[in-house]
Amino acid sequence: MHLLRNSLDHGIEPPADRLAAGKPERGRVTLSASHSGGNVVIAIGDDGRGIDAEAVRNKAVERGLIAPDADMAEKDVLELIFAPGFSTAEKVSDISGRGVGMDVVKRNIEALRGTVEVASALGKGTTVTIKLPLTLAIIDGFSVLVGGDSFIVPLVNLRGFQERFPVEEVRTVENMERMGELIPVVSLRRLFEVPGGQPGYERVVVTEVEGEMVGFCVDKVIGRQQAVIKSLDDCYRHLKWISGTTINGDGSISLILDVPQLVRFVRAKEESRLQTARASRTLSQ
Incomplete structure (x- = not known):
């Protein structure tokens, strides 16, 4: 109004x-x-x-x-x-x-x-x-694992999967070739600081946000899953890249990713990091 x-x-x-x-x-x-x-x-x-x-x-x-x-x-x-x-x-x-x-x-x-x-x-x-x-009580998604942490990627954002064999030190944001084009890929292990060693083989979950392809590197893709959304407690509402949680069949809990918000979160972190790096180089000169 x-x-x-x-x-x-x-x-x-x-x-x-x-x-x-x-x-x-x-x-x-x-x-x-x-x-x-x-x-x-x-x-x-x-x-x-x-x-x-x-x-x-x-x-x-x-x-x-x-x-x-x-x-x-x-x-x-x-x-x-x-x-x-x-x-x-x-x-x-x-x-x-x-x-x-x-x-x-x-x-x-x-x-x-x-x-x-x-x-x-x-x-x-x-x-x-x-x-x-959309405030749906149930969403379709794919369950993925990063270390011991479980996440749900909504099917509406999903565009495919790809393999990756890191040979050098993994950065939070890198580029990867997909169908003849370079797309940005985000290491969820580095982004969320998941404990444990970096595996030599990763699956890349390719998503689409506002016409742009963005990949998210995970350890394993478990499979398709219908998730009943549980709201986050008020103290976690500032984590806008999480839509909610869901309880899995074995009693464990998965976080449901809000992919567009997650992309914005990563972009803001990278821009902040680059600005800090530029300022540091300027001071050193």
Whole structure:
């Protein structure tokens, strides 16, 4: 509801401004919902004035959220609208500005293990996309082992399996050839710091996330399994890459991986590691 109000109040221009810009006098706000992979995708779009990225940047600098010389892509600048209390509106109206900021919107969506993204073109409009996982009690997946730890990879993300024979020291993220193309592969043993020696033979579980192939290296693929999802305790809710747990037939417990969130988690860790490495090299010079 808050996003719809924003489109009506901050997005759609007055009729005179729209005519002056060569647009139809009446604005259009579109609400759509679809099913994609394991998610429900909700999009709220308008053909209004769009978000002025430069205005957002200036406001963020003014509030001390970013440094004046910060080098940020436009997509990252637009994400600043989700900062607590952030607003570029010059005045509050009865339609929006009801004490619920975009930070609250994002927090509530993330509490449902969802994501929210914004795309905008100045003078053309804005689209906010919400992705929420399907709340199914039972999912189909493949059970895999890493050391003594058991995980479930949802079938909806799975695209195949491949073998790997590591001959050098294994890194957390590497590349591997698959069908003539290089894809990133993630060692779950290194990522989760699973105790035990590195095996000389691994299975790579190939998944697809937002059109990109990503492999996850495991010790063994047990087989297909229907998993009854058990929710995580509140103290583990910050582990967004875990959808929940399931109890196996032998009484053991498997963690159900949220593959898209896991890919984002790995990407953030790698970017942080690379930034630290670059800063270290700069200091040494």
